Amino acid sequence: MDMLKTVIRLALRGLLAYKARSLLTMLGIIIGIGAVIVMISVGRGANASIQKQINDLGANMLMVYAGSSKQGGVRGGYGSKPTLRARDAQAIARECPAVSEVTHITLQTAQVVAGEKNWNTTVYGTTASYPVVRDWLIKEGEFLTDQHLRSASNVAVLGATVVQNLFQPGETVVGRKIRIRNVPFTIIGVLAPKGSDPRGKDQDNTLFVPYTTFSRKLHGRRLPGVVHVICLSARSKLLVNEAKREVEELLRQKHRIPPGAEDDFSVRALDEYAQMADKTMDIMTILLTSVAAISLVVGGIGIMNIMLVSVTERTREIGIRMAVGARERDVLIQFLTEAMTMSVLGGIFGTLLGVGAAKVIGMVTGWMSPIDVDAILLATLFSAGVGVFFGYYPARQASRMDLIEALRYE
Amino acid sequence: MTVPVIRFEGVTRIYPMEGETVEALRGIDLEIQRGEFMAIMGPSGSGKSTMMHIAGLLDTLTQGSYELEGEDVSSLSKNQRADIRNRRIGFIFQSFNLLARCSALENVELPMLYHRPGVMDRRERAMAALEAVGMADRAHHLPRQLSGGQQQRMAVARALVNRPALILADEPTGNLDTRTGREIIKLLGSLHEQGITVVLVTHDPEIGRSVRRRIVLRDGLMETDEVG
Ligand SMILES: Nc1ncnc2c1ncn2[C@@H]1O[C@H](COP(=O)(O)OP(=O)(O)OP(=O)(O)O)[C@@H](O)[C@H]1O
Numbered sequence: 186m187d188m189l190k191t192v193i194r195l196a197l198r199g200l201l202a203y204k205a206r207s208l209l210t211m212l213g214i215i216i217g218i219g220a221v222i223v224m225i226s227v228g229r230g231a232n233a234s235i236q237k238q239i240n241d242l243g244a245n246m247l248m249v250y251a252g253s254s255k256q257g258g259v260r261g262g263y264g265s266k267p268t269l270r271a272r273d274a275q276a277i278a279r280e281c282p283a284v285s286e287v288t289h290i291t292l293q294t295a296q297v298v299a300g301e302k303n304w305n306t307t308v309y310g311t312t313a314s315y316p317v318v319r320d321w322l323i324k325e326g327e328f329l330t331d332q333h334l335r336s337a338s339n340v341a342v343l344g345a346t347v348v349q350n351l352f353q354p355g356e357t358v359v360g361r362k363i364r365i366r367n368v369p370f371t372i373i374g375v376l377a378p379k380g381s382d383p384r385g386k387d388q389d390n391t392l393f394v395p396y397t398t399f400s401r402k403l404h405g406r407r408l409p410g411v412v413h414v415i416c417l418s419a420r421s422k423l424l425v426n427e428a429k430r431e432v433e434e435l436l437r438q439k440h441r442i443p444p445g446a447e448d449d450f451s452v453r454a455l456d457e458y459a460q461m462a463d464k465t466m467d468i469m470t471i472l473l474t475s476v477a478a479i480s481l482v483v484g485g486i487g488i489m490n491i492m493l494v495s496v497t498e499r500t501r502e503i504g505i506r507m508a509v510g511a512r513e514r515d516v517l518i519q520f521l522t523e524a525m526t527m528s529v530l531g532g533i534f535g536t537l538l539g540v541g542a543a544k545v546i547g548m549v550t551g552w553m554s555p556i557d558v559d560a561i562l563l564a565t566l567f568s569a570g571v572g573v574f575f576g577y578y579p580a581r582q583a584s585r586m587d588l589i590e591a592l593r594y595e
Numbered sequence: 596m597t598v599p600v601i602r603f604e605g606v607t608r609i610y611p612m613e614g615e616t617v618e619a620l621r622g623i624d625l626e627i628q629r630g631e632f633m634a635i636m637g638p639s640g641s642g643k644s645t646m647m648h649i650a651g652l653l654d655t656l657t658q659g660s661y662e663l664e665g666e667d668v669s670s671l672s673k674n675q676r677a678d679i680r681n682r683r684i685g686f687i688f689q690s691f692n693l694l695a696r697c698s699a700l701e702n703v704e705l706p707m708l709y710h711r712p713g714v715m716d717r718r719e720r721a722m723a724a725l726e727a728v729g730m731a732d733r734a735h736h737l738p739r740q741l742s743g744g745q746q747q748r749m750a751v752a753r754a755l756v757n758r759p760a761l762i763l764a765d766e767p768t769g770n771l772d773t774r775t776g777r778e779i780i781k782l783l784g785s786l787h788e789q790g791i792t793v794v795l796v797t798h799d800p801e802i803g804r805s806v807r808r809r810i811v812l813r814d815g816l817m818e819t820d821e822v823g
């Protein structure tokens with residue numbers, strides 16, 4: 186409307202006349218809206234990157250641990266009770282239709298020596314299907330084969346971090362000899378780097394040998410056939426829960442667990458990791474939202490304060506406007522518009538600040554942080570809302586002013 | 596018999612003042628006909644401004660009745676009074692009462708901002724009003740960049756712009772030197788010649804003599820009412 190245009194123009198003129206004061210007044214809104222923008226974009230960026238990490242662990246993957254989840258078997262570390270066997274994994278592969286691939290791992294930290302150099306890493310005894318379940322690419326050479334498993338050969342496949350620490354860059358690795366716990370092994374392959382898992386553990390600091398070799402030559406045959414974790418992948422994302430149910434049923438039967446008794450194993454789907462990550466995200470969101478809310482309230486109170494001062498300072502102006510025909514509503518709208526102009530302008534500055542900060546955070550953390558139009562729209566609406574809410578009381582004071590008193594005001 | 600522009604009957608205004616009350620007007624009966632040019636005189640505190648404020652619907656009366664162009668306006672709502680002030684009355688103050696941060700043009704446009712329904716040719720009408728008071732070449736000046744006489748011309752232009760039937764001027768020359776004051780009175784006289792009813796308050800007997808009708812107030816009562 187025509188009048189609104191004039192009112193906004195005058196409001197901007199007033200703000201420009203007192204630049205420092207206006208800026209200080211808007212600071213709360215600027216910080217609040219900035220925080221909202223950062224919150225939304227960084228939150229989304231972080232979430233996307235965590236989801237990606239989880240997917241990188243392996244598509245549709247499930248893991249079976251020894252010990253009941255209620256006993257804290259999962260948290261208590263691998264194989265707190267040696268209840269899982271390699272034959273359990275074989276049974277799953279045979280009897281669970283929703284499961285496409287199965288592997289199992291047994292692990293132990295060990296010192297690895299190559300020539301002069303040595304390095305401590307986690308040695309995994311596993312099967313040929315491990316890279317398939319984990320969606321892991323082979324960079325050089327080949328992975329363990331069924332033949333290697335049957336004959337318990339002394340062959341090893343190395344993760345990128347192990348290669349880095351034992352060999353010079355550019356050196357040929359495949360075919361070289363290393364010693365694990367003083368047992369000689371031949372390197373047959375190197376894995377492509379995979380980075381850290383959602384908990385931050387370096388997945389490339391690993392070394393793989395056939396589990397048969399592992400249990401006979403490295404582990405000391407104490408518990409033949411025992412494995413720490415069974416990893417498997419469901420045929421599709423939709424079948425993850427179905428696979429979990431089948432595996433649980435089969436293992437209860439094989440382990441002869443009577444109905445009602447507690448499992449001696451636990452099956453975890455990766456989406457549980459996703460939920461864990463979501464929970465962390467939620468806490469961060471709540472924190473940032475509180476920061477944003479508090480600074481918006483503080484900013485709003487700042488605007489209210491300045492508007493109250495402004496109403497007093499401009500008593501005469503209000504009187505003049507009323508004398509030439511401004512109604513209560515006209516004065517109310519004028520001062521509300523001024524409060525909103527201030528808060529929306531603060532919102533715009535805050536948005537720019539937030540977008541900048543989100544870009545910097547995205548650059549530092551490597552998170553993609555997409556800035557969405559809806560976030561900016563939300564911020565603008567929020568700041569306008571703050572303006573209306575905190576501008577209403579001063580504007581009402583202005584509109585209720587006594588005309589004759591206002592005209593007499595010096 | 597035509598309807599008078601202003602018809603006061605027993606108009607009384609009592610201000611409450613810390614327990615006491617001040618009777619600014621104590622029963623004024625008065626009729627002002629269309630096209631009159633009238634002066635209100637009287638000593639300080641006699642109620643001249645109070646009477647102007649009531650006539651201009653800036654203030655409300657305590658007792659009595661007020662008919663503006665035949666319509667009883669004694670007990671209108673705030674909004675209705677704002678509307679009448681806007682369209683039918685132009686008010687000129689001793690202290691100009693211009694918006695300091697707005698140009699002459701914007702000040703003159705101000706009443707049209709609140710005119711309902713909105714005026715389309717606002718800028719043109721404001722310019723015409725400024726021209727009528729000989730201020731067209733100062734349209735983009737701020738009040739503080741103008742002399743007192745020029746500021747009061749601006750105020751007259753603002754009072755004119757919505758084409759009111761009645762112009763009320765409360766000591767329009769009070770802040771001006773004698774010569775500039777005379778020019779403003781001449782300007783008001785020319786408005787009267789165009790058919791607008793003009794009522795002004797003045798302390799200057801010479802100005803009082805120059806208009807056709809003058810009344811004198813004393814202690815809230817009308818003392819004399821003379822024509823010629
Ligand atoms: N808002 C008010 N509250 C209380 N008393 C008031 C108010 N306005 C006017 N009065 C009192 O009413 C009386 C008349 O005042 P008014 O301003 O009408 O006088 P005036 O004739 O215009 O005087 P002057 O020539 O000095 O302008 C005075 O005694 C004044 O103190």
Ligand SMILES: [Mg+2]
Pocket residue numbers: 643644645765
């Ligand atoms: Mg007075």
